[in-house]
Amino acid sequence: MSVAPMIAPSILSADFANLAAESAAVGPGRTAGDPGADWLHVDVMDAHFVPNLTLGLPVVESLLKATDIPLDCHLMIEDPGIWAPPYAEAGAYNVTFHAEATDDPTAVARDIRAAGAKAGLSIKPNTPLEPYLEILRDFDTLLVMSVEPGFGGQSFIAEVLEKVRTIRKVVDSGALNLIVEIDGGINADTIEQAAEAGVDCFVAGSAVYGATDPGKAVAGLRAQAAAARAHVH
Numbered sequence: 001m002s003v004a005p006m007i008a009p010s011i012l013s014a015d016f017a018n019l020a021a022e023s024a025a026v027g028p029g030r031t032a033g034d035p036g037a038d039w040l041h042v043d044v045m046d047a048h049f050v051p052n053l054t055l056g057l058p059v060v061e062s063l064l065k066a067t068d069i070p071l072d073c074h075l076m077i078e079d080p081g082i083w084a085p086p087y088a089e090a091g092a093y094n095v096t097f098h099a100e101a102t103d104d105p106t107a108v109a110r111d112i113r114a115a116g117a118k119a120g121l122s123i124k125p126n127t128p129l130e131p132y133l134e135i136l137r138d139f140d141t142l143l144v145m146s147v148e149p150g151f152g153g154q155s156f157i158a159e160v161l162e163k164v165r166t167i168r169k170v171v172d173s174g175a176l177n178l179i180v181e182i183d184g185g186i187n188a189d190t191i192e193q194a195a196e197a198g199v200d201c202f203v204a205g206s207a208v209y210g211a212t213d214p215g216k217a218v219a220g221l222r223a224q225a226a227a228a229r230a231h232v233h
C-alpha cells in the first residue's frame with residue numbers, strides 16, 4: 001500500500017543566499033488547508049562522487065534552525081560511512097546515500113538509524129535494483145535517480161521507471177516497508193508517468209523553484225500525482 005503522494009522540493013534550484021525564505025515559500029499555510037512540501041530535499045555534493053560541489057553539514061545545521069519542514073538529505077558523496085551519520089545526528093529527517101559509494105550499505109544504514117534518522121539508499125540511472133533487493137529491509141527510503149546525479153534541470157530518464165514498477169510490486173506485496181522516491185527531471189510533464197509507475201515521493205527542483213509561485217507549484221504537482229495514481233488504482 002503506497003502513501004499519499006509526497007512532494008520534496010530540491011533547494012538545489014533555490015537561492016542559496018536566502019534559504020530561510022526559500023524554504024518558507026514551500027511551507028504550509030500559504031492558503032487554507034495547503035500542507036506545503038512534505039520534505040525539503042537537500043542535495044549534498046562533494047565534487048568527487050559527482051562533478052559538482054554544493055553544500056554540507058554547516059548549511060544543513062542552519063537550515064534545521066530555519067524551517068520545520070523535515071529535511072531529506074541526498075548525499076552524493078564518497079565515504080558515506082564517515083560523513084552520513086553526522087547529518088542524522090544534526091537532526092535531518094531522512095539521510096540518503098548512494099549504493100555506488102560504499103561496499104557496506106547496510107552498515108551505513110544502521111549507523112544513520114542509530115543516530116536518529118530514517119535511512120535511504122539511492123541508485124543511479126544505470127545501477128540495477130536487483131543486487132540491493134535483499135538489503136532494502138534495512139532502509140526506509142529507496143531513491144531512484146531519474147537523471148545522472150550532479151546537476152538540476154536535466155531531462156527525465158523514463159527507462160528508470162521499470163525499477164520503480166519492480167520495487168512497487170515488492171512493497172505492495174508486503175515484503176518491504178519502503179518509501180519509493182524519484183529524483184531528477186520531475187515536472188508537470190513527467191510526474192504522472194512516475195506516479196503511475198508507483199512512486200510515493202517526488203523530488204522537484206527546477207519545476208518548483210523555477211516557478212513564479214513555488215508553493216503553488218508544489219500543490220499542483222501533488223494534485224497531478226494524486227490524480228494519476230487514482231487513475232491506475
Ligand SMILES: O=C(CO)[C@@H](O)[C@H](O)COP(=O)(O)O
Nearest residue numbers: 012149150152153185205206
Ligand atoms: O539530486 C539531484 C541532482 O543530482 C536532484 O535533486 C536535482 O536537484 C533535481 O533537480 P531537477 O531535475 O528537479 O531540476
Ligand SMILES: [Fe+2]
Nearest residue numbers: 043074183203
Ligand atoms: Fe537529489
